[in-house]
Amino acid sequence: MAREFTRRDFLKLGAMGAATAVMAGCQPPRPWITLEPYVRPPEQQLAGVATWFASTCRQCPAGCGILVRIMNGRALKIEGNPDHPLNQGKLCARGQAGLQVLYNPDRLTGPVQQSQRGSRTYEPLAWEAGINTLYEKLAAAGGRVAVWTNSTVSGHLFDLFQRFSAAVGGPSPLVYDLYTGFNGYRLLADVSQELFGRAALPTYSLSHADVILSFGADFLGTGLSAVRYGREFGGFRSQPLGKRGYLVQLEPRMSISAAVADHWVPLRPGTEGLVAGALVQIIAEEELASADRAALAQSLIGGLDVGSIAAASDVPAEELLHLAHAFASASQAVALPGAALTGTDAGAEALAAVQALNLIAGTAGEASGLTLSPPSPSEAVLSPEPAAFSDMQALIEQMRAGQVQVLLVHGANPAYDLPEQVGFLDAVANVPFVASFAPIVDETALWADLILPDRTYLEGWGYALVSPSFDQPAVSGQQPVVTPVFDSRSTADILLTVARGIPAAAQALPWPHEVAFLQETVEQLGPGAAGGSGIDVLWTRFQQEGGWWPASPPEPEAPSLASAPTIQLQSPSFRGGEEEYPYHLYLYPSGLLSDGRGASQPWLQGSPDPMTTVSWQTWVELHPETAEELGVHDGDIVQVTSPEGELEAPVCVYPAIRPDTVAIPLGQGHTDYGRYARDRGRNPMQLVGAQADATGSSLAWSTLRVKIRPTGEKVALALFENKVGVTEGFLNAEFPH
Amino acid sequence: MSVNEVEHPVWRRPLLEGEDLAEQAEHLKRRHLLLDPKFPWEMNDDALKPMYRTSPSFWVIVVALSGLVMMGAITWFRQIYWGLGITGLNRPIYWGLFLVNTVYFIGIGHAGTFISAALRVLKIEWRRPISRAAETITLFGLTAAGLSILMHLGRVWKFYWLLPYPNQRQLWPNFHSPLMWDFMAILTYLTGSTLFIYLGLLPDLAMARDHTVGWRYRLYSILSLGWRGTEKEWAYHKTALDIFSYVIIPVMFSVHTIVSWDFAMSIQPGWNSTIFGPYFIVGALFSGVAAVIIVMAIIRKSMRLEYFLRHEHFDGMAKFLLILSFTWAYFYFSDYIVPWYNGEPVMKVVFDVLRRGWAAPLWYLMLFCNLLLPVATLWSRRVRSNTAALVMVCIYIQIGMYLERYFIVPVFLGYNELPFSWGTYIPRAGVLLTIASFAMIILLYMLFSRVVPLIPVWEILEGQIFQGLKRIGRALLPARSEPH
Amino acid sequence: MEQPERKWTMIVDIDKCTGCAACVVACHAENNVPIVTEQEVVRGRGQHWIRIERYWSGEYPHVKAHFLPILCQHCENAPCEPVCPAYATVHSPRENLNLQIYNRCIGTRYCGNNCPYKVRFFNYFDPNFVEPQDQQLNPDVTVRSAGVMEKCTFCVQRIRRAEEKALAEGHPLREDEVVPACVQTCPTGALVFGDLYNPESQVAKLLEPNNRKFRLLEHLGTLPSVYYLKGGTSRVSE
């Protein structure tokens, strides 16, 4: 077939060199493509050559550095930033899926308003009109403006919100979302405050540890920074001189962290703290560690009855002894507190007990052990600290009492995150005007009068104070890597514009646009590892390097006991009587959808869950025996009822869970939030009531009992594995352990 | 009328003295077609009449079948447009009903060639009236098999990439691939058997030409290529038939061997077995002969061919069927016991599934159909002589053999060495296309039977000429005289 | 026949794999692998070029889970190759890759049957990338239509780009320049990629003395280019 070979073809082929291997064979012409040659290509754009931009991942609060591959002004791939101190070039599944946040087909194409809240009829309006409405409302509201944002909000926007609220005399912006709430960020910080005198997230470097006791911490799945802990774990497994650490995972349901653990101890839910205490107790009694450490143990723990704890936690006494031995005799031992701990009604004590173990281990501040996330390198750099559960309830009270004229919701999705007992929705009903900045209409934006879609993190400016940050303070820079896909505007710019019209706020927010404000912030950071001087250079390098971090990491300071508290531990009180509600409820954030914000991304929805290989669905994990008792099999829909609520979901028989426990993953059950998330699965937060822990700083979700009733209905479980093969298959026997 | 009164000297039998011999002669005539001569013109009518005698029910059936075929065509179009997703295939079960059908159809095709070629070479005389009816099954069986392969392709519009010809892709097909061998073998076999059946048809087409008018006359004039029956024509005709017979037998064997190799060459547990070749051939003949018996019975009834198709034919075929049943069992057993004895892990599971798993009922049904039933019934002459019973047995054999292929293709495929990716197969659009394929075969056969004489008149006449009665002692015995 | 220059090899350290599925998503992003609907998953048509197989051993409470990431093993004697009548899957003798040439594929699916690792995926329907999701598609990689087999290519497009870059910069291809998407993102470093023929490469060093190494279904003699390091055990002092 004689087809004349034009120069363009030649260039195309040249450019497609990479693809030739997979596109060999006959390649017919592609007449319907409109080729667009550049007369004078803009900088960084050569045909077929990718440009990489450094920015920050905002799929979770940690703030990993990312590099985005851009071609023709389109984002093709996200990879970790190798220079970034936190993730060092690596990314988790959620980070990889960031592109589908950017290119989500269900994003709002422009500002819309809802004349009737929850009606799902959105009238588009011009940006000016939208901003004007917001301006009028804010101007009228004066100080009665509440801002509800989440922990992944950019530091600079949070800063501006704060300045704005302060200027108009409103309450300071509330940071509350399920991710931080569920993982007990606030409680962790509070306990650090109490023990070590500084409110900061504890970080645990594991790469040189001999023994790790993980108290229900799924640090490899949905911990505080799965990526960093993944790296640490890699080091932990292959240490110098062929040393290989020993990981013990204590949790009622096998998470992926337990799957890779050397030893899994399925203890009774809610008793993690007790067990930690018991270990301290044993070390103190048996004087397993050196005298001073034993003494420290003695001082930290009041007399605990190991026997009763063994009974309560369903962990045999000799097992406890063995663990205590292993822990105390290790030269490098670390104890990790998990989300399940902070979810109990007595989370603070439980946490303290675990930290006590770390102190006794004496590894605090060492190459492997407990350190505290360093403070912000400059007071100009803010990070949205998660609010206490009680603060959040307080705001909701104000809203219900009608003390809030205008509610600005940015990033947060309380309507989905919170159990309905918390009463967000009825509270919102009493707020005259609600404005949301959600790019996709989520459950909360549904109840907003005005939606001014913000840009996604790949289109917008910002920075994030890396937290938890392991060895050094770091500010991760965020810059637009593509021009906005839809007609969206930066909330920060909107806020600055609006503020200009409000006298009180005008001088508090004098910047023409957010970039000016950001530059100012970066200037105050001063030269970092990238060096340079002068605002232009600093700013440029901040963007180019993907952030700011010190030239040389400071010595990690060992957290020392501020006071010498005695940790009182009592066994948790469960809601729901044992006879009526025979099973423990154990919730966990899905490794892919995390707290539900991943549900809008097909890559995360469609990828099989590592442990069950289920995708697209919510499932209820039951131990085979339990399933047999109830006479249910895979896919049988059961009704799970707690004293607080109920849900119906298909059963997934799961061999690695306590027979008296039922596990359900978070993440599904959206009623909005785009086509991929909507009307899919169930949201187990329906089962959790409004009860907080003793200190009121975190939601007590792990001390619940439930009952199970087969409904008789059945759905096909979307399994990727063939269960017959894997459970009855022959490979297990000869699998290389 | 009795033989003596035939005023045609050609057809006069040796004179008989004495009644008893006459009775014997009568008896033998009733038994053997070749001893029961008719005038050629009568026989011509017997062979040609059924082609005009089409009852309304015939057309009703034709319409119904065409409907099914149309449905199949639509389904296939949808499959091409949407993709194979509308079938029940999945991972790891990449081959499903289409391949089952292919194997099955090629299988039933085998008997035709076997009867007309092998029995001809072996000079088995009773084959004469049934050879063409059998070959026709081959013809349409192969057609359906070819179509099934096309239905199976993911991008069927590129099927011609399998043909070895110089092309703009600069690429020749890969002769490492068993599918290429398969392609070549089926091509050869289809071409060969088509020419074979046409060759045998020539004299009868001439006969039809001489006794028809109108469009049929014109059609037969073209098809018969101006056959006159001169010595030269007959001589060449005979040699050609002999060559075809001798050549097409090995081709027939190669075809089903290669079909079996499509499976045996892979490393799929349960497939890579050295015995698959002969095992498949026997299976093919088994289902094929059964199919021929069914067809014989049907055309005998519907086209009133009682004169041509007699008990001796059903009897011979049935005996053959019995032997094949045993042979099949032998091969199946050897194919079963070896992996069983090795204790190959995957096959352990597969056998469990067959013995007491979800497939157990079907598996026992298969064993019943393919072994128990034939062996239990076909030994008895009463069954063999009872057409209805015989047809029932044959239908069961069809079911059994189809199941056997079904187990081999989508069931075995579900079990491999990585249990994580095992699978189960629930056929969907494939079912419609399977029904349509069967409908198509029947439809084509029915239409064919209205255009082409299914009875090879010249062969029977030839047989009757050279078959005679010889008196030895007190008995009259059929004796065959063959000109060399 | 070209002489082999390289042997691209991947090492999967089972001991480090946490099953976090980062590699799975990274592969989807890099190679335009479509996500199939829930319905299709139920029908057994899940499509992930790299998947994490999770096997169980032991009985509760001593039950243990084992993650086994499985991708195309790029066998030296690949059973999938000779059976394709259209030469759609072939061997690149130069670098020991098992290439899939999508637009030659006519969909006989024989390769899929013959792959003992079941890492070949058939497109039962056309992938649909809803606007604007198509903006993300990697132009280096063909988007496969319905009726075509596809599988992991060791990110051959990245290998080619790296080769071209090295050529332009006039130096031989360096070890660290070629990294498949899954290896790049693996947080624990369980995946390692490199050229086994280069004694300096990480893979060569890792495999040299290693008594933990094994290859999947070795008894089949397919000689995979993917090596696995089995899980170790650590003792604790009592």
Added chain:
Amino acid sequence: MANRSILGLFHEATSTADTIDRLRDLGVAEEAITVMSGVPYTPEILGRRPVYERLLPIALLGAVGGFLAALFLTVVTPHLYPIEVGGQPLIPGPPTIIIVFEFTMLGTLLATFGGLLAEIAFPAVGRQDYDHRITEGHIGVLAVVDEALADQVEGALKELGAHHLKIDEAHHVPGPRPWRRLAFVGAFAVVPTVIGLLFAYSVLVIPLPNQMVNQPSIAFDQGPRLAAPAEAVPIQGPVLIDGLPASAPVPATADSLQRGSILFSINCAMCHGQDGGGRGNLSGYFNPPPADLTSERVQGLTDQQIFLVLTQGRGLMPSVAENLLPVERWDVVNHVRTLR
């Protein structure tokens, strides 16, 4: 002289044989006699000279042909475009045997059939001496004789029991007419092949829904091209915007210098000369001549200034921004630094 063709129908073989003898006695040439029958009577039954037929050699020729064709496909074609699969040799042994077998058989069959048609002059077109009763069991004897013998032959036939006679002017016996038969065969064989090839070479194309030609991904130079976000800085280095100094020079590593020198010789050397002395091949055409990069003036500039010149051009010197990425320009800067 005009010939007569006389066709007589007989009841049975014996009288036919007698007739043939008689005709011989009358001096009718053996080959002028043709016997036609509905069932195959062998020559010895009719007492005639056996037919000399040569179908077997033709079949053997076909076999050889098929064999050679198979060898071409299996042995030659792999070398036209060598592809390695599954560690098997380029020309696999056993599979070759299979293909060879099938093609040999195919060749044999086709040759046999073709040979048959050719040898007995099929398809016979035009009028023939024939009687439809022959397929009713009668045996026809056809003699083509000249006027002189006609009456005797006729008498002989009658006498020996020919119950029908057909006498008429002998039109010449239809001999082989290659061109007509070829047309006949070609209609069946050639036309489909040609149509097939038209499709195969995509002269005719059926537009089918799922073709991979039409890619949803956006090709490298496919429009619409989106602009890079303003003010964003890629890792390669900053876009040069007025007010921003060019920052982050690439350190002058060996790699950088090597890249730099290659790029320099590609993009700069034709004017500035390989050594940077400003004496490149084209230097003569410019006034003022290209700068001497080794000069103090040039080496006195800062890296940023040199980068600026590369990016924006100066005087006669064009910008190389569209040829070089910033990082590459920095490599060139580093290289220029080495030109002293």
